[in-house]
Amino acid sequence: MITRTNNKKRGVFMKKISSYQFIALLLCCKLFNIMTYIPAKTDNGTLVLITLVVTTIIEGVLLIPAIVFYNRHDGKGLLTFASSKSRALGLTLSLLFLLLCLWTIIQTLGDLTFFLQYCFSDTYSAWSVVIVTLAATLYVSQTGLSAVARATSIIVIITLLALAFIFTGFKHHIDFYELNLAVRNPAFEVLKSSPKFIASSKELALFVILLGALKSKPAKTAFLYLGVKLFVSLISALTSIIVLGDFIYLSKLPFFTLSAYSQTTIVEHYEAISMMLWTLCALVKLSVFTISAGHCIHHIFPKAHSVLSYGVILVLAGSVTLPIILDERWESIAAPNTEAIITATLITFVPLCLLLFKRRQNVQEVM
C-alpha cells in the first residue's frame, strides 16, 4: 500500500511524496530567496524581469537530464543508482551533494540571522536566532520528508495568501514609468545577471537529490514548479519595481521595504509579517536541505543514525555561520558565478553522466 525508499533499519526512511508536495517544498525554498533578494546597484527593473524569464527557461533545460534519468530508471534515486553501480561513484556524488546541501544550510541560516539582525537589531541577537533556528530545524527534520512536505503545503498557502495581501496593499504608490529599459546592451546584461539567479536556485539540487522520493511525473513537477516560481518571482519583482522605483537600490531588502509601504485597514505595516514569512520559509528550507544532507550521509555511512547525522550537519552549519555573522562579514562571502557553475554542474551534468554511463554499459553488454 505504501511505497518507501531505502531501508528503515539503515537509518533513512523516506516515504514517497506527491508531485504537488514536491512543488510546495521547492516553492517554499524559493520563496525565501524571493523575499530576501538583494538587488545589485546596476540592476535595471525591466531587465530583471527579462532575466527571470530567461533564467527560468535555462533552469528548465538544466533539469531535463534528471527528468529523463527518473523516467529511464523507474523512479530510482540518483544517489541510490550511483551507489549501486559503483561504490566510489556513489561516495563521490554523495559527498558533492552533501557539500552543496551544507553550503545552502549555512547560507540560509546566515541570511535569516543577518536579515533579522539588520531589520530588527534591537530585538534579536545572532546567538539566540541561530540556536533557536537550529533546534527547531532538528525537530522538524526528524519528523521525516513526508511530514515536512505536508507541513510545507500548508505553509506555502499561508505565505502566498500573506504575499497577496502585501502585494495588493499599496495601490496609491504605483508608477509604471519605472518599467523602462534604459540599458545599452540588454542581451549581454541578461546573460551577465543570469548566473546570480541560477546561483540562488539551489532548491533545484533538491529535485536531483530527492528524485527517488517523488511518486511520479517528474516532468510535470519540474515544469509546474518553474511556472509557479516564475509567476511569483515576476509579481514580486514587478511590484517592487513599480512601487519602489529607484529607491529599490537604496534599500538592502526590497521586499522588506515593500512590506513597510503596504497597508490595509487592519494591518498598518507588514514588516513583522514579512519577517514571519521569512522565518517560516527558512525553517522549511533548512529542514529539507538537512533531510537531503542526511540522505547523502546515508550513502556515505549507511549505518549512520538519521537524527544524529542531522544534528552533526546543523551543528557544523551553526559553527560556520555564527562567527561570520558576529564578525559582520556575512555580505562579503557571496560568490554567485562560482555557485551558479557548481549548481548547474550538479543538477545537469551528474544525471547526464549517469545516463551516458548506463548507455555505455548497455552497449558493452550487447557487444
Place this chain on the structure above:
Amino acid sequence: MGKNPDFNNYKNHKIASSLDKILLDCRTIMGNTVDLNIVEINICGADCALVTIEGMVSTSAMAELVFQPLMALVKPPDVKPKVAVYHFLTRKSLLTAERHILYDYGGVVQDLFSGFAVIFIDGVPKGISLGIQGFEKKAITEPKSEHNIMGSQEAFTEVVRTNISLVRRRLKSPSLRFEMHQIGEKSSTDVCLVYMTDKAPHEIVDRIRKKLCSIKLDTIISSGYVRSFLEDGIDKNLFSNVGSTERPDVLCTKLNEGKVCVLIDGTPFSLICPTLFVENFKTIDDYCWNSYFATFLRWIRFLAFFLATAFPGIYVAAASYHPEILNLKLMLNLSASEQATPYPLFVEVLIIMALLELMSEASIRLPTAMGSAISIVGGLIIGDAAVKSGIISGPELIIVGLTATSSFIIPSLNQQTSILRLAYIFAGGAAGFFGIAICTVLILANVCSMNEFDIPFTSPISPFSKKGSADVLGRSSFKTMEKSRTTIDDYTDK
C-alpha cells in the same frame, strides 16, 4: 491441575463432578464473597444448585424463566434425573436467549460476573449459564458533551450491550460486525470492536484487534485506558488519532465512513479510529441545516480554533515587539492601558490565562449549581477587580474572553488549545513574530507527522484530496455525498 482452584489459578480448572465439590470450589475461588448467592434445590430427584451474583440478575426473570419451568419439569420414566434436567436445560427448553455450557471455572466466573445464572447438577461436570441479567443501569439520556439541536437526543449508556443495540438500531446492515473481547486481567471488561466489513479496511481492523488483544492492564475503567494502546505515538503527538463520541448517530456515520470503533463497558464514550484533524470541526447539526449555513458555521469553528490557540500569543507579540503592525488608534489605546499596569504584557497575559484555566477546572469539578457561581466569581469579581486594581489592562479581558469563548466552541480540542495557547504566549512573549513562526512550524511538523494506520492526520487538506475536502472546507450537499461516498480508504497515503 492437581491443586485445588483458588482466585489465582481458576481460569482453566475443569468443573468437578460432585455438586458439593463444585460449590466448595466456587466459594474458594470467590473467597466466599457476600454477593455470591447459592440456591440448592432438588429437581425431579437430581440435586442442583443455582448460583448467581446479587444485584446482577433480574429476580423476576429468574422466577419466571428459570424457577417456574424447572419446578414444572416432569421426568420421563426411563431417564436418570440428572440427565433429564441437563437435557431439559440444554436441549428441550427455550428459557433464555443466551445460554452457554461451561466446562471450566474461568467461564463460570466470567458469566456470573456478567449477570448470568449458572446451574450445576450433581454428577454433571458442566455448568449451564442462562442470561437473565438485570443489574441497575443508567437510562439512555441526552448527550452531555456533544449537544446538538436537530439530531438525535440519545447518548450511549454505560452498558456495552445497550450501546450495541443503539448502534444496531441505526445500521440495519449485515455487514455491521460486533466483536466482543474481554480485556483487563482483573476486570475482564467487555470491549466491543465495531466495524462494517464492506467499508473498513481490513488492515486497520486487524491492527486494532491486535492492539486490543495485546492490552495487559489489570483494569479497564474508562475509554482513556484503551485509547493509549490504540495509538503508537501518543507520547510525542500533540493531537490524537483516536477520537471519541458519546453519540450513537455520530458513531454510525463514522462506521459508514469505514472507521473502526470500540465500545467499552462502563463508559458512555466510544472510541473511533482513525480520526482526522478536520473532523473536530464537524457536528451532526451541519447535516441538518442548509449547506451554505453549515459551511459558514464550519469556518466560524476554524476561526475559533485559531483564536483559541494563537490569538493571545499574536497579541503579545504584536503589542510587545511589533506595535507598528497595529492600527494607530488601537496602538495608542493599548499603550495607554498598558502604562497603568505593573507587569510586562507577557506576564499579564500568562496570569490571566492561568486564571482562566483555574476557573475552567473549578467549574468542571464542582457541582453544576456551584459551577455557575464560580463563573460569576471569576468573570465579574476577579476580572473586574484585577482591571480596577491595575494588575491587568482592560483590553486583555477582551482577549481572554474571546479566547475562552472560542475554546468552548470545539470541546474535543480543549486539551490541545489550552497547551498550544500557552506555547504561543511563551513564543510571542519571548521572540515576537519570530517566535510565533517557529512555534507554528513546530506544531505543523508535529501534526503533519501523525500518520497512524497510514492515514495522515491532516488529510484531506494536506495531502490534498479534492473528493475528501469538499465536505471539509464547505458542507457537501447530500446529492454530492450520495455520489462520492467517501471512506477512510480514500485518505490512505498510497
